[in-house]
Amino acid sequence: MANSNPSNPNASTSKAPTNFDQMGFRPGGGPNHAGVPKVRSKNASGTMRRIWGYLKQQRQALVWVILCTVLTSVFALLGPYLIGRMIDDYIMPKQFDGFVRMGMILLGVYLFSALFTWIQQYMASSLSQNTVRDMREDLFNQYQRLPIQFFDQKTHGELMSRTTNDISNVSNTLNQTVVQLISSVLMLVGSLVMMLSLSIWMTLITMLTIPLIAFITKRISKHMRHFFSEQQKQLGEVNGFVQENISGLKVVKVFGREEKAVEQFREINERLRAIGVKAQSLSGSMGPMMNTMRNISFLVIAVFGAIFAYHDMITIGVIVSFLNYSNQFSQPINQLANQYNMFQSAIAGAERVFEVLDLKPEVTDDAPQSQQALIHGEVVFEDVCFGYKPEVDVLKGLSLHASPGQMIALVGPTGAGKTTVINLLTRFYDIRSGRILIDGEDIQQLDKQALRQQIGLVLQDAYVFSGTIRDNIRYGRLNATDQEVEEAARLANADTFIRKLPRGYDTPLNAEGSNLSQGQRQLLTIARAVLANPCILILDEATSSVDTRTELHIQEAMKTLMKGRTSFVIAHRLSTIQEADAILVIQDGQITEQGTHDQLIARNGFYNHMYQNQFASSV
Numbered sequence: 263m264a265n266s267n268p269s270n271p272n273a274s275t276s277k278a279p280t281n282f283d284q285m286g287f288r289p290g291g292g293p294n295h296a297g298v299p300k301v302r303s304k305n306a307s308g309t310m311r312r313i314w315g316y317l318k319q320q321r322q323a324l325v326w327v328i329l330c331t332v333l334t335s336v337f338a339l340l341g342p343y344l345i346g347r348m349i350d351d352y353i354m355p356k357q358f359d360g361f362v363r364m365g366m367i368l369l370g371v372y373l374f375s376a377l378f379t380w381i382q383q384y385m386a387s388s389l390s391q392n393t394v395r396d397m398r399e400d401l402f403n404q405y406q407r408l409p410i411q412f413f414d415q416k417t418h419g420e421l422m423s424r425t426t427n428d429i430s431n432v433s434n435t436l437n438q439t440v441v442q443l444i445s446s447v448l449m450l451v452g453s454l455v456m457m458l459s460l461s462i463w464m465t466l467i468t469m470l471t472i473p474l475i476a477f478i479t480k481r482i483s484k485h486m487r488h489f490f491s492e493q494q495k496q497l498g499e500v501n502g503f504v505q506e507n508i509s510g511l512k513v514v515k516v517f518g519r520e521e522k523a524v525e526q527f528r529e530i531n532e533r534l535r536a537i538g539v540k541a542q543s544l545s546g547s548m549g550p551m552m553n554t555m556r557n558i559s560f561l562v563i564a565v566f567g568a569i570f571a572y573h574d575m576i577t578i579g580v581i582v583s584f585l586n587y588s589n590q591f592s593q594p595i596n597q598l599a600n601q602y603n604m605f606q607s608a609i610a611g612a613e614r615v616f617e618v619l620d621l622k623p624e625v626t627d628d629a630p631q632s633q634q635a636l637i638h639g640e641v642v643f644e645d646v647c648f649g650y651k652p653e654v655d656v657l658k659g660l661s662l663h664a665s666p667g668q669m670i671a672l673v674g675p676t677g678a679g680k681t682t683v684i685n686l687l688t689r690f691y692d693i694r695s696g697r698i699l700i701d702g703e704d705i706q707q708l709d710k711q712a713l714r715q716q717i718g719l720v721l722q723d724a725y726v727f728s729g730t731i732r733d734n735i736r737y738g739r740l741n742a743t744d745q746e747v748e749e750a751a752r753l754a755n756a757d758t759f760i761r762k763l764p765r766g767y768d769t770p771l772n773a774e775g776s777n778l779s780q781g782q783r784q785l786l787t788i789a790r791a792v793l794a795n796p797c798i799l800i801l802d803e804a805t806s807s808v809d810t811r812t813e814l815h816i817q818e819a820m821k822t823l824m825k826g827r828t829s830f831v832i833a834h835r836l837s838t839i840q841e842a843d844a845i846l847v848i849q850d851g852q853i854t855e856q857g858t859h860d861q862l863i864a865r866n867g868f869y870n871h872m873y874q875n876q877f878a879s880s881v
């Protein structure tokens with residue numbers, strides 16, 4: 263889609279909000295499945311204009327939808343009138359020829375009406391599906407461009423909810439409500455005009471029955487909405503509980519809490535059942551109740567119609583037409599209120615989507631961007647201060663220097679700021695003060711994409727995507743040949759295990775890579791980094807979750823990978839970093855000790871203490 267982002271005029275301007283805390287993001291931004299918006303839209307007309315921006319890209323479909331809606335409404339209005347005429351002009355006077363002719367015309371009207379309804383539905387579905395496809399695409403594009411900071415503050419569930427629930431809410435509304443809204447208004451006005459043209463008295467009688475129906479419908483709907491929204495809440499509880507239980511199943515089992523979990527689940531499940539019965543029984547009886555009311559109003563119209571006919575004020579045909587029109591008139595009234603609610607709910611959903619689209623994307627930068635190629639890999643931190651939140655300092659004036667090709671190990675207690683150093687080097691976050699230089703160039707002046715291309719990341723939590731093993735390694739460099747992929751795997755010590763798999767490099771992996779062991783996944787991510795061939799490397803060391811043999815494999819692979827590159831290793835096991843050119847001990851956001859392993863041991867400080875502790879616990 264060529265910049266099909268009509269909804270996002272501000273996307274690249276500096277006016278776009280960047281402070282995600284102030285965005286007023288509502289927790290659990292999903293839709294309200296009862297069709298009632300919990301949150302009314304803040305700027306409905308603005309949001310509608312933006313939805314219109316998407317819609318008008320499908321002009322042809324839109325014209326078809328409107329045309330077909332008008333035609334089907336006209337046909338629907340014509341039907342009762344023709345039936346009345348048939349009764350008065352041909353059935354009552356017993357004119358068989360005319361009766362057959364009129365019958366054929368009516369049949370044609372009904373068939374055409376069905377045809378146009380089908381076209382209308384098809385076009386409306388295309389219109390809404392194309393529109394929400396574009397919205398989903400824009401939203402996904404935006405997720406790719408937003409800074410990591412945004413994702414820190416949102417749960418995955420909430421972001422998923424925006425991409426799926428909120429957008430499907432918009433889609434449903436576009437699909438149903440827009441068409442229904444147009445046809446409801448047309449039917450309402452059309453029926454009224456037709457009724458008035460047939461008989462003013464009968465129109466008044468018909469109108470009398472409407473408020474009663476509308477009142478009762480409103481009362482029932484109110485209860486129903488309450489029950490449905492309660493049901494949705496309980497369903498959320500059940501889902502949440504099941505999800506939590508399955509993710510933490512090992513913990514549940516180890517602590518022997520299965521029975522307790524079943525008991526808790528039974529309670530939540532029972533609550534869902536109870537409210538489900540109320541909601542479903544009321545909604546199930548809604549139709550029959552409406553029918554009864556409609557029948558009563560039919561009766562009223564028939565009785566008064568008979569009285570008027572008896573006094574020769576109207577004909578039998580007019581009574582029949584009225585019976586039909588009364589139905590066509592009351593239906594849109596009932597629907598309009600409901601549609602209004604759905605519409606509001608969709609607008610609120612669209613607003614949540616647009617809120618994300620309006621955020622300032624990460625790649626937009628005020629600073630002039632240099633595309634300079636980084637080839638040496640000299641890294642310097644000069645007095646860097648940073649905090650994730652304004653009120654908390656995480657790094658407090660940290661300085662370091664890594665010469666090209668050096669291996670730098672970062673050690674320190676948990677929460678000291680080791681990962682933060684890496685987060686700043688990759689510009690996942692921007693520093694508060696100080697400078698970070700690569701090859702003498704301030705990274706603020708570098709294009710983020712160009713910068714990240716020079717940095718290889720092997721994280722502790724080895725991430726694989728769904729696809730084959732080959733695809734996963736090729737992720738490092740998309741234009742790599744099969745041979746290069748296999749060579750990278752060999753260098754990463756992954757080739758042997760891959761070849762042992764029945765389908766080798768073509769073995770499909772699922773999203774979590776759960777058909778591979780943790781160590782194997784780690785080797786794949788190393789192969790990926792080998793293929794990418796970055797000049798700076800960041801290794802978050804794998805911890806205890808792999809066996810000793812695999813660990814040796816991984817360490818060997820990492821050594822190969824580090825050769826000739828500036829490497830930062832976040833070390834959890836001090837035994838693996840003894841060969842580092844420099845070990846930096848980070849404590850409370852500052853470097854408290856630095857030097858080689860031997861120098862730090864000789865210094866007899868924090869590092870020596872940590873080392874002795876680990877050494878003691880491993881013997």
Ligand SMILES: Nc1ncnc2c1ncn2[C@@H]1O[C@H](COP(=O)(O)OP(=O)(O)OP(=O)(O)O)[C@@H](O)[C@H]1O
Nearest residue numbers: 414650651656674675676677678679680681682683
């Ligand atoms: N995304 C975040 N938002 C807010 N605070 C954060 C975020 N990430 C880390 N922190 C905080 O910053 C501090 C430093 O965290 P960091 O992850 O750099 O520590 P670390 O030294 O890598 O720890 P570990 O060895 O446990 O991984 C911690 O106090 C942590 O709570």
